[in-house]
Amino acid sequence: MNKAPWVFLGVLFTLSLSWWAMVYGPALQLAGQSADKGDGTAVLPRVGLAKQGEQVYRENGCYYCHTRTATGGEFGYELRLSQLGGDREVTDEVLGAIISEGDENDRLINLAFEFKYVVTAKKALDDANKALTDAKEKTPELKDAVVVAKENLSNKTASFEKVNSDITGDITAQDEKDTILFRAYGLSGVEIKDKALMIQLGMGEQIIDEHRKIANEAIIKLTDGKAQWVDIEGMVRGLKTRAGAQFKLQPVAIDWPDVQNGVALRQSVTRDFMHDAHAMPGVMRLGPNLANAGGTTALADSNQFYVHLYQPRLINEKSAMPPYRYLFRKIKVNAGETSPKNALKIKGKDLVAGYAVIPTEKAEALFEFLKSLRTDALPEAPIVDNPKPADDQ
Amino acid sequence: MSESTDNIAPEATPEEINASCRWPVMFLFFSAALWLVKAAIIGVMGSVKLHMPEFLSDISFLTYGHLQANAWVAFLFGFGGNAGLGLTLWMLSRLRGAPLARPGFVIAGTVLWNVGVTAALVGITLGDQNGVAGLELPVYAGRVLLIGQAFIAFSAILTYFSRRHKQLYPSTWYLIGALVALPWIVGTAHWLLAAAPVRGAAQIPVGHWATTSLLQVWLGCLGLAAVLYFIPKIIGRELFSRQWAAFGFWMLLLLGGWVNLNSGSPLPVWQIKLSQFANGLFIFVVIAVGWNLRQTARGVPLLGSENLTLKFMGFAGGAWVVSGLFTFCNVFPEWNAILQFTYANTALRHLFAWGFFAMAMLGGIYYVAPRLLGADLDWPCGRTVRWVYRLIAVGVIIITLTGVGMAWGHGQALQQIGVDATTLQTKAIKPMRFAIFGEILFMVSSFIFLGSLLCLLSRNCCGELSPMALWRQIREAKIEGKTEGGAQ
Numbered sequence: 112m113n114k115a116p117w118v119f120l121g122v123l124f125t126l127s128l129s130w131w132a133m134v135y136g137p138a139l140q141l142a143g144q145s146a147d148k149g150d151g152t153a154v155l156p157r158v159g160l161a162k163q164g165e166q167v168y169r170e171n172g173c174y175y176c177h178t179r180t181a182t183g184g185e186f187g188y189e190l191r192l193s194q195l196g197g198d199r200e201v202t203d204e205v206l207g208a209i210i211s212e213g214d215e216n217d218r219l220i221n222l223a224f225e226f227k228y229v230v231t232a233k234k235a236l237d238d239a240n241k242a243l244t245d246a247k248e249k250t251p252e253l254k255d256a257v258v259v260a261k262e263n264l265s266n267k268t269a270s271f272e273k274v275n276s277d278i279t280g281d282i283t284a285q286d287e288k289d290t291i292l293f294r295a296y297g298l299s300g301v302e303i304k305d306k307a308l309m310i311q312l313g314m315g316e317q318i319i320d321e322h323r324k325i326a327n328e329a330i331i332k333l334t335d336g337k338a339q340w341v342d343i344e345g346m347v348r349g350l351k352t353r354a355g356a357q358f359k360l361q362p363v364a365i366d367w368p369d370v371q372n373g374v375a376l377r378q379s380v381t382r383d384f385m386h387d388a389h390a391m392p393g394v395m396r397l398g399p400n401l402a403n404a405g406g407t408t409a410l411a412d413s414n415q416f417y418v419h420l421y422q423p424r425l426i427n428e429k430s431a432m433p434p435y436r437y438l439f440r441k442i443k444v445n446a447g448e449t450s451p452k453n454a455l456k457i458k459g460k461d462l463v464a465g466y467a468v469i470p471t472e473k474a475e476a477l478f479e480f481l482k483s484l485r486t487d488a489l490p491e492a493p494i495v496d497n498p499k500p501a502d503d504q
Numbered sequence: 505m506s507e508s509t510d511n512i513a514p515e516a517t518p519e520e521i522n523a524s525c526r527w528p529v530m531f532l533f534f535s536a537a538l539w540l541v542k543a544a545i546i547g548v549m550g551s552v553k554l555h556m557p558e559f560l561s562d563i564s565f566l567t568y569g570h571l572q573a574n575a576w577v578a579f580l581f582g583f584g585g586n587a588g589l590g591l592t593l594w595m596l597s598r599l600r601g602a603p604l605a606r607p608g609f610v611i612a613g614t615v616l617w618n619v620g621v622t623a624a625l626v627g628i629t630l631g632d633q634n635g636v637a638g639l640e641l642p643v644y645a646g647r648v649l650l651i652g653q654a655f656i657a658f659s660a661i662l663t664y665f666s667r668r669h670k671q672l673y674p675s676t677w678y679l680i681g682a683l684v685a686l687p688w689i690v691g692t693a694h695w696l697l698a699a700a701p702v703r704g705a706a707q708i709p710v711g712h713w714a715t716t717s718l719l720q721v722w723l724g725c726l727g728l729a730a731v732l733y734f735i736p737k738i739i740g741r742e743l744f745s746r747q748w749a750a751f752g753f754w755m756l757l758l759l760g761g762w763v764n765l766n767s768g769s770p771l772p773v774w775q776i777k778l779s780q781f782a783n784g785l786f787i788f789v790v791i792a793v794g795w796n797l798r799q800t801a802r803g804v805p806l807l808g809s810e811n812l813t814l815k816f817m818g819f820a821g822g823a824w825v826v827s828g829l830f831t832f833c834n835v836f837p838e839w840n841a842i843l844q845f846t847y848a849n850t851a852l853r854h855l856f857a858w859g860f861f862a863m864a865m866l867g868g869i870y871y872v873a874p875r876l877l878g879a880d881l882d883w884p885c886g887r888t889v890r891w892v893y894r895l896i897a898v899g900v901i902i903i904t905l906t907g908v909g910m911a912w913g914h915g916q917a918l919q920q921i922g923v924d925a926t927t928l929q930t931k932a933i934k935p936m937r938f939a940i941f942g943e944i945l946f947m948v949s950s951f952i953f954l955g956s957l958l959c960l961l962s963r964n965c966c967g968e969l970s971p972m973a974l975w976r977q978i979r980e981a982k983i984e985g986k987t988e989g990g991a992q
Contacts, residue, residue: 112672112677112746112750113669113670113671113672114672115664115665115672115676115680118672118676118677118680118681119680119684121754122680122681122684122685122757123684123688125754125757125758126684126685126688126717126721126757126761128758129713129717129758129759129760129761129762130688130692130713130761132762132775132778133709133710133712133713133761133762133775134692134696134709134710134713136775137705137706137708137709137710137771137772137775138696138702138703138706138709138710140706140772141702141703141704141705141706142702142703142706144703144705169631169633169634169635170631170633171564171567171569171570171631172567172568172569172570172572172573172633173569174569174635174637175568175569175572175573175637176568176569178845180766180768180769180770180845182767182768182841182844183768366921368918368919368920368921371921371922372921372922372923378770379770380770381704381705381708381770381771381772382705383705383770384704384705384707384708384770385703385704385705386704387704387705387707388701389634389635389636389701389707390635390704390705390706390707390708390711391635391637392708392769392770393845394637394845394849394850395845395846395847395849395850395932396845396846396914396918396928396932397554397929397932397933398929399925400845423557424557427925427926429926429929429930430557430929431554431557431929431933432557433553433557433558433559433561433567433568434557434558434561434562435561436561436562437562437563437564
């Protein structure tokens with residue numbers, strides 16, 4: 112510590128540690144980030160006015176009073192079973208205490224498996240018939256196989272009808288019965304095209320759109336949205352690897368202010384900024400958080416936004432936001448003349464009597480930029496369910 | 505500060521050193537005082553806009569964002585750069601016992617540096633800032649600043665090597681650290697945020713590293729170098745422990761760039777956790793530096809001292825410790841989650857910038873400036889400069905207490921569900937309603953300091969013909985006249 116060159120080298124080395132971790136590491140990691148969302152779509156860069164708007168946002172230093180960062184929060188998982196696997200016993204074993212014998216979900220799963228059994232029996236009959244048809248020599252074994260398959264299908268169909276009757280027997284409304292039937296059909300994951308069989312199973316000759324929608328959207332909520340990962344990890348792994356079921360893990364806000372206050376639909380992540388020329392996460396929440404500005408109703412009406420930008424206190428008399436009048440042009444409107452279409456209006460009249468206040472290109476660009484700020488779903492940041500108070504009751 | 509007599513050139517006298525530093529360092533000090541006034545005025549203008557949204561609202565280059573950015577750049581590079589480099593040169597010369605080498609380079613560097621800061625302010629005003637809050641240097645300004653600093657650093661390096669010492673005093677480590685850190689940080693920010701910006705989200709950690717390093721490492725090294733130099737020097741004691749000083753120095757360099765990353769930043773979790781870990785370790789820096797200072801000045805009431813430089817340094821040391829403790833608090837994610845988007849960060853930056861750094865620099869300038877100008881010269885209005893200390897101290901206390909305390913209420917409201925936007929805005933502005941008084945005090949103190957420096961220069965130039973001396977003569981003549989009249 113008595114030789115400046117050594118101190119100099121030590122300083123270089125020590126500073127380089129934080130530089131590697133906070134500059135080089137992130138730059139390397141985030142430079143290789145893909146825009147692909149994994150579903151055939153991509154995180155798209157801003158173009159046109161929205162791109163120019165980012166510069167307007169920066170030039171005016173908007174990031175001092177507005178953040179674009181939605182923070183994380185406490186959440187639970189709603190485990191949504193959307194399609195059953197093939198093995199009933201393994202499914203029962205994996206779901207364990209979640210499903211009680213005889214409860215609504217258990218009965219739905221029973222019916223779904225009955226669909227599977229019927230379809231399996233139907234396929235066996237079709238195979239047996241095909242084998243008999245294709246065979247040059249119609250042996251007794253082939254004929255017996257057809258008879259056995261027919262009987263099996265008949266048994267399975269009877270079993271299906273019994274289970275269906277047990278479940279829906281007490282229900283009088285047909286639409287409620289149909290709902291249960293098609294939910295089970297959707298959960299089974301099978302497809303029935305044989306019209307006779309469909310009629311026999313009570314599905315009608317053809318599946319109408321309403322019923323197809325019920326089948327497509329059918330899920331069983333295995334947890335209530337408060338379960339933590341440690342609580343459900345075993346079940347999730349069992350459903351995936353052993354039962355072969357299809358499911359979705361839906362995060363549900365428990366204590367997540369940004370989501371529950373409607374600020375954003377999820378937490379902000381790095382890819383929200385990946386195409387930004389200048390990443391501006393923001394300093395203070397003096398004004399609203401803009402992470403999902405484009406997804407809110409505040410920007411649904413451009414006139415409302417421009418009036419707010421021109422004179423915020425016309426929209427909220429306690430607003431601390433300064434007016435940005437220099438982003439507008441004021442044109443004199445003579446008697447008998449009409450204002451341009453894009454002139455700002457308040458209560459149907461020109462904002463300033465005798466003048467048309469028109470947003471400049473910068474104001475329009477800012478509007479487009481704000482509209483582009485959205486917290487749409489990303490694989491690494493799924494949209495978080497925000498349970499309404501009624502759901503809690 | 506230990507001396508050696510073996511195989512080294514004879515030590516220059518303080519008078520020789522002061523004479524060599526006189527005009528280059530005074531140029532830096534005077535520039536610093538001017539920029540401090542500008543920074544304070546712009547800061548107050550920005551704050552007024554929050555209370556009166558219509559104030560200057562029709563001028564596109566005077567938005568709150570522009571003013572905040574300009575105020576900070578004026579303080580950081582204008583005041584901080586000039587004052588820090590000025591004290592660096594003087595302390596290096598004194599610690600090495602050698603006159604300042606190549607003062608012409610310093611003057612050229614100072615001109616370039618001030619051109620760079622001016623370019624930065626003009627650029628920000630025109631909307632050329634890079635969008636990284638806290639380090640908004642336009643691309644062209646960064647280059648000029650780097651060249652200017654290179655000129656001044658060249659003189660510092662030559663001064664250092666012009667005479668050998670057996671032992672480096674800890675302040676020299678900090679000064680070397682500051683001289684190395686500045687070009688590295690500004691260079692990184694220049695290339696990766698302005699000239700050839702890295703991709704999107706990567707700018708967030710880069711920007712954070714640069715702004716935090718500038719504050720904690722660059723300003724931290726400059727301020728602590730002054731504190732560790734002046735306190736032992738004035739109270740006439742050796743620094744308590746060289747080992748503690750070394751530990752604090754290396755830990756500060758190691759951790760300075762990692763700390764204070766917001767827990768809600770849209771970044772990979774490992775970076776946020778790493779920053780939290782660094783916040784936790786920062787307590788060792790606070791202990792090492794704080795304990796060393798406490799033991800060195802044991803029994804000496806720094807803030808109650810009659811020596812104004814000691815007061816400045818004592819307050820600076822205390823503010824640095826408090827600021828370090830707030831940094832440590834960020835190890836708790838719950839704490840950070842509440843304060844991260846509130847005024848608290850700005851308030852704590854004021855604590856560090858004004859409470860620690862400005863106090864240390866002004867204390868240093870208060871000690872050095874008269875000595876540079878003449879052996880028997882003192883501040884013309886010594887008592888007036890005391891108001892600089894008092895006003896900044898009160899301002900820092902107001903801003904820190906109200907800024908953090910009331911921002912806590914805002915942060916908690918942000919964490920609640922169902923709080924309406926108007927209430928949130930009211931809670932957000934509340935700490936600023938009080939903090940503006942602190943900023944006004946900063947502004948008044950900066951005016952007083954500039955005025956005092958002008959008086960000092962005028963006394964040096966004009967002696968008994970300086971305005972202050974003439975004013976004093978007039979007053980004395982009046983008093984004598986009254987006394988004679990009364991006697992008759």
